[in-house]
Amino acid sequence: MLKAAILLTGTVVFSVFASPAPMPGGVNFPGTAIPLARRSSLTGPDGVFKQDEAKAATINTINKHLQNQMNFQKNTGGGVEIRSPVPLPSDVEERLRRREEKRQSEVLTDEQSNREWAGKISVGTPKKGTAKQNFLVNFDTGSADLWIPSESLSCASLGCLKKSRYHPASSSTSSAKPYIFSIEYADGSTASGPVYSDTVTVAGVTATNQYFAAMTTLSPTFFDEPIDGIMGMGLRQISGLQQDPFFINAKSEGAIAVGQFSFYLAPTGSELYIGGTDNTKYTGAIEFNSINTTSGYWQPATNGQAKVGSTTVLTGLQTIIDSGSTLMGCPPALVQQIYAQVPGAKVFDADEGLYSFPCASPPQLSFNWGGKDWTVSAANLNLGLTKAKSTDCVSALAGVDFGFGSNVCILGDAFLRNLYSVFDLDQQAVGFAALA
Numbered sequence: 001m002l003k004a005a006i007l008l009t010g011t012v013v014f015s016v017f018a019s020p021a022p023m024p025g026g027v028n029f030p031g032t033a034i035p036l037a038r039r040s041s042l043t044g045p046d047g048v049f050k051q052d053e054a055k056a057a058t059i060n061t062i063n064k065h066l067q068n069q070m071n072f073q074k075n076t077g078g079g080v081e082i083r084s085p086v087p088l089p090s091d092v093e094e095r096l097r098r099r100e101e102k103r104q105s106e107v108l109t110d111e112q113s114n115r116e117w118a119g120k121i122s123v124g125t126p127k128k129g130t131a132k133q134n135f136l137v138n139f140d141t142g143s144a145d146l147w148i149p150s151e152s153l154s155c156a157s158l159g160c161l162k163k164s165r166y167h168p169a170s171s172s173t174s175s176a177k178p179y180i181f182s183i184e185y186a187d188g189s190t191a192s193g194p195v196y197s198d199t200v201t202v203a204g205v206t207a208t209n210q211y212f213a214a215m216t217t218l219s220p221t222f223f224d225e226p227i228d229g230i231m232g233m234g235l236r237q238i239s240g241l242q243q244d245p246f247f248i249n250a251k252s253e254g255a256i257a258v259g260q261f262s263f264y265l266a267p268t269g270s271e272l273y274i275g276g277t278d279n280t281k282y283t284g285a286i287e288f289n290s291i292n293t294t295s296g297y298w299q300p301a302t303n304g305q306a307k308v309g310s311t312t313v314l315t316g317l318q319t320i321i322d323s324g325s326t327l328m329g330c331p332p333a334l335v336q337q338i339y340a341q342v343p344g345a346k347v348f349d350a351d352e353g354l355y356s357f358p359c360a361s362p363p364q365l366s367f368n369w370g371g372k373d374w375t376v377s378a379a380n381l382n383l384g385l386t387k388a389k390s391t392d393c394v395s396a397l398a399g400v401d402f403g404f405g406s407n408v409c410i411l412g413d414a415f416l417r418n419l420y421s422v423f424d425l426d427q428q429a430v431g432f433a434a435l436a
């Protein structure tokens with residue numbers, strides 16, 4: 001049976017995706033917005049933390065970054081020593097699988113367990129008599145490849161049959177490449193497919209000759225995901241295809257005037273804005289921090305700091321901004337220092353590096369890069385009750401060893417939901433602004 005897949009999270013339902021919104025009034029630059037599906041929390045309807053789902057999500061994040069490190073090494077000849085992927089414990093896997101079977105037999109109303117920020121893209125130039133090929137993808141700043149299912153994806157489940165598939169023969173601009181792209185899974189199996197280039201459009205922004213993989217095999221667990229594939233929004237050094245990711249390609253082809261994309265991640269109205277910023281979604285100035293231009297990640301070059309209240313607890317942090325991760329993770333020894341500052345904090349799950357805090361007095365956790373303190377709201381820090389009727393809540397900052405070293409943190413969704421984030425290719429910088 002398949003162990004943890006690199007690129008998958010929980011399961012879900014998602015609702016309708018509108019077509020790209022018309023340009024809102026007051027945008028800074030002539031970019032366009034693409035609406036994103038709501039991402040829910042890891043909290044169940046009963047208010048209790050979904051431990052198995054969180055475990056799976058964390059393992060997926062770890063393994064995704066291991067894959068990135070392998071890509072980085074292949075692309076640059078540099079990098080760290082790479083350890084083996086982490087398997088999903090079989091009991092967790094079994095419980096998740098059973099829950100999924102149950103869910104599939106229910107009417108899919110509003111499970112809200114989606115932990116991805118997904119939006120629609122289209123691939124190819126339809127030949128006469130063929131339809132536009134649309135795909136729902138997760139926009140992931142923590143990886144750098146685009147992959148979608150192939151028309152010859154081997155299928156054994158309903159979820160698989162529901163995926164959109166790429167039909168190269170239906171596109172007049174499709175070009176097959178003599179490569180196979182693969183993702184390695186924790187159990188040693190792989191998901192893979194042939195490489196193509198074709199025209200790719202996101203929110204009206206088109207890149208031609210965009211490389212991507214059309215997957216002919218995928219993890220069975222992925223079939224329960226609502227998304228068809230992943231669009232990596234990271235930088236080329238971590239690309240397994242060894243090609244420019246969509247956004248960089250679009251910029252270098254002149255499809256966008258301003259080399260920025262921005263995320264607004266909220267309970268409603270979430271969007272990815274391509275080609276600038278949407279100033280209806282933030283207030284005040286954007287604080288930009290230059291990125292480390294060699295790492296391939298959206299990673300400020302300036303070291304970050306973490307505070308609890310007004311106390312600076314951690315300094316010298318390297319921080320990777322990853323829209324494809326749900327939680328915030330730093331090495332276990334550092335996270336322990338954070339919770340030592342939080343009255344009533346306890347270890348909740350030692351294996352997963354999860355802690356709890358008293359629900360009635362959440363810590364004020366913030367990160368800064370020498371400028372403003374960017375605070376994680378109590379709502380975004382709280383993943384739910386440790387158990388029914390508990391007065392302790394599970395925290396979204398976990399102690400995780402990503403294999404990057406002793407000072408590297410991954411800041412995912414739990415962080416990004418607190419601010420407006422701007423990924424700036426022109427300035428090679430990451431920007432944060434206060435939410436409108």
Ligand SMILES: *[C@@H]1O[C@H](CO)[C@@H](O)[C@H](O)[C@H]1NC(C)=O
Binds near residue numbers: 293
């Ligand atoms: C930038 O990233 C590279 C690759 O991950 C790393 O080796 C280097 O230490 C980083 N530089 C700084 C200043 O953090």
